[in-house]
Amino acid sequence: MTVLAFTRWLATTALMRWWVGRRASAIVSPVERLRFLQTHQVTLNDLRARPAVPVPYWVVLVSGAAIGVSLLGVATWRSTKSSPVAGPAQAAELARVEKPVPPPKAATLEKIWVVDTTPAIETYSNGLRVEKKFATTNRPRAYYTYNRNQNLDISLTIRNQPAGIVFHTTESHLTEFTPANNRTLRRYGESLIGYVRDQKAYNYVIDRFGRVFRVVEENEVAFHAGHSTWADDRWVYLNLNDSFIGVAFETQTVKGDENPRITSGQMVAGRLLTDMLRAKYDIAATNCPTHAQVSVNPQNMIIGYHTDWAGNFPYEELGLPDNYAPASPAVLIFGFAYDPSFMASTGARMWKGLLAAEDQIREQAKQNGRSVAEQKAALRERYKKLSAPLGEHGGKSAEGE
Numbered sequence: 030m031t032v033l034a035f036t037r038w039l040a041t042t043a044l045m046r047w048w049v050g051r052r053a054s055a056i057v058s059p060v061e062r063l064r065f066l067q068t069h070q071v072t073l074n075d076l077r078a079r080p081a082v083p084v085p086y087w088v089v090l091v092s093g094a095a096i097g098v099s100l101l102g103v104a105t106w107r108s109t110k111s112s113p114v115a116g117p118a119q120a121a122e123l124a125r126v127e128k129p130v131p132p133p134k135a136a137t138l139e140k141i142w143v144v145d146t147t148p149a150i151e152t153y154s155n156g157l158r159v160e161k162k163f164a165t166t167n168r169p170r171a172y173y174t175y176n177r178n179q180n181l182d183i184s185l186t187i188r189n190q191p192a193g194i195v196f197h198t199t200e201s202h203l204t205e206f207t208p209a210n211n212r213t214l215r216r217y218g219e220s221l222i223g224y225v226r227d228q229k230a231y232n233y234v235i236d237r238f239g240r241v242f243r244v245v246e247e248n249e250v251a252f253h254a255g256h257s258t259w260a261d262d263r264w265v266y267l268n269l270n271d272s273f274i275g276v277a278f279e280t281q282t283v284k285g286d287e288n289p290r291i292t293s294g295q296m297v298a299g300r301l302l303t304d305m306l307r308a309k310y311d312i313a314a315t316n317c318p319t320h321a322q323v324s325v326n327p328q329n330m331i332i333g334y335h336t337d338w339a340g341n342f343p344y345e346e347l348g349l350p351d352n353y354a355p356a357s358p359a360v361l362i363f364g365f366a367y368d369p370s371f372m373a374s375t376g377a378r379m380w381k382g383l384l385a386a387e388d389q390i391r392e393q394a395k396q397n398g399r400s401v402a403e404q405k406a407a408l409r410e411r412y413k414k415l416s417a418p419l420g421e422h423g424g425k426s427a428e429g430e
């Protein structure tokens with residue numbers, strides 16, 4: 030091996046990739062991180078690849094020793110550097126109270142496949158029929174996630190597959206669901222879906238007859254969630270337009286309503302569509318919340334800016350666990366508050382997640398020897414730091430900002 034060849038090889042060794050990866054992981058801004066990686070001509074995949082050139086044993090020994098020494102240095106550096114998310118003390122405390130947890134369970138649904146497709150209709154093996162005449166396009170999905178087990182470190186990879194589903198109501202004008210109103214029902218439904226297509230507001234709409242309309246293509250962004258956050262056991266998601274599929278039922282939310290105001294046709298179609306999407310993208314059942322659960326207002330740091338499906342979503346009928354019950358990620362991870370009018374407007378089921386989050390925050394505060402107010406302030410600070418680089422675009426919602 031010549032000196033030049035050796036230098037070239039060294040540039041692609043695990044040591045080099047490790048160094049670049051380490052430096053990149055310390056950069057909070059996605060744009061800055063990408064720029065750094067591009068500057069170093071190291072693609073994200075290269076960071077995981079093995080060296081293509083056979084490695085002489087003495088190089089392995091020398092590199093191993095160098096990595097060992099460097100790791101010691103990093104341990105010292107990590108303990109003294111100021112965290113990009115919060116102050117060093119805050120970061121350590123926040124990390125300590127986040128329990129290490131296993132990755133989300135894979136979907137256990139049976140395989141569902143496309144049986145037949147025409148320009149107008151896609152038919153699936155579970156009985157789902159998707160109408161395509163209103164289908165439109167937008168930009169591809171592209172988003173980062175934040176590692177819950179590592180103090181919300183931003184992921185190294187840009188993801189482009191949906192991680193979950195957010196359920197909405199269209200809040201559109203309704204008429205009584207009777208045969209006599211058939212013509213009006215159809216007119217309302219189709220004009221609604223035309224509007225949704227123009228706004229690129231959802232990926233799917235289920236009309237009152239239970240017809241499933243694809244609007245924005247699944248692998249593209251719909252402007253459905255606005256400022257929002259959700260989390261599974263492993264990852265935290267911010268502004269869910271890119272990361273979650275938007276599914277809307279043609280119906281309205283009535284304050285304090287405990288029962289879903291959807292037709293039996295919508296219920297069946299909602300189940301078939303949810304099963305298909307979960308099976309196709311391996312979506313965890315816990316990553317299927319409603320808009321009211323994920324919606325936040327960064328201006329006043331209060332949750333529930335949108336209140337659709339605030340307490341009456343038929344989780345069980347759609348083959349999902351009661352996702353109202355686990356601690357609300359917006360409250361638990363980012364210290365968002367809620368006002369009495371939101372509590373009054375939601376069904377009691379939604380309170381469970383809010384109270385569970387409050388309990389855990391109290392525990393965190395106790396462990397950290399600080400007041401609940403101080404703990405929440407630290408959590409809110411990290412939301413501001415993580416969400417700032419996303420800009421305004423990530424928070425767009427066709428239902429209103």
Ligand SMILES: [Zn+2]
Nearest residue numbers: 197198320337
């Ligand atoms: Zn909504």
